[in-house]
Amino acid sequence: VQVDQSGAEVKRPGTTVKISCKISGDTFSDFFIHWVRHAPGKGLHWMGLVDPEDGEVRYAEKVQARLTITADMSVDTVYMEVNSLRSEDTALYYCAAERRRGAPEYYFDFWGQGTLVTVSS
């Protein structure tokens, strides 16, 4: 299974970033797709997940007001959009695929390389 993320982004505060994550090598709907943030000098933080089969999403409470995760089964790709960007959103954003074993168990079987988002004026 390969998890391929889009390239680095540089954004101004207050704008929106949308990054993508393409799954290949196995059936897209066999996975839950998660997003995890790693800010400089801080630990990992789970942001949310999407079930590509029905589009159901779950978001971390801290970011849910500014976060949208969607799945496009026609291209086996998940998108994460963060709006109203702040300098604190500067981080490496990982996409991670959890193989479906029933309900999500928040295990991350396969990870992408990460997408660096820099928010700076």
Add this chain to the structure above:
Amino acid sequence: QSALTQPASVSGSPGQSLTISCTGTSSDIGDYIFVSWYQQHPGKAPKFIIYDVTNRPSGVSNRFSGSKSGNTASLTISGLRAEDEAIYFCSSYRRSTAQVVFGGGTKLTVL
């Protein structure tokens, strides 16, 4: 700042066994079996190495083993090799927030 507490670094010599701890609370590690571990080499994507506290995904070396006691999970690496030098981090589901939390990561150095 991480929800789960790990030592910042550990070190060991080739061939030795080494254990990395991950301490949480009764709302996460102490409450669930949904504890996992990941290995990350510099510049690489993390690799899934332990789930359900003790289980190894297919293809992961049996030199890696997991355990839990109370609110603390542990990862043990036996027969330490140079290629084990990496950052290891833990995660657990937390009931109170209905989301997963992570440890800050432990840098393993093979001397």
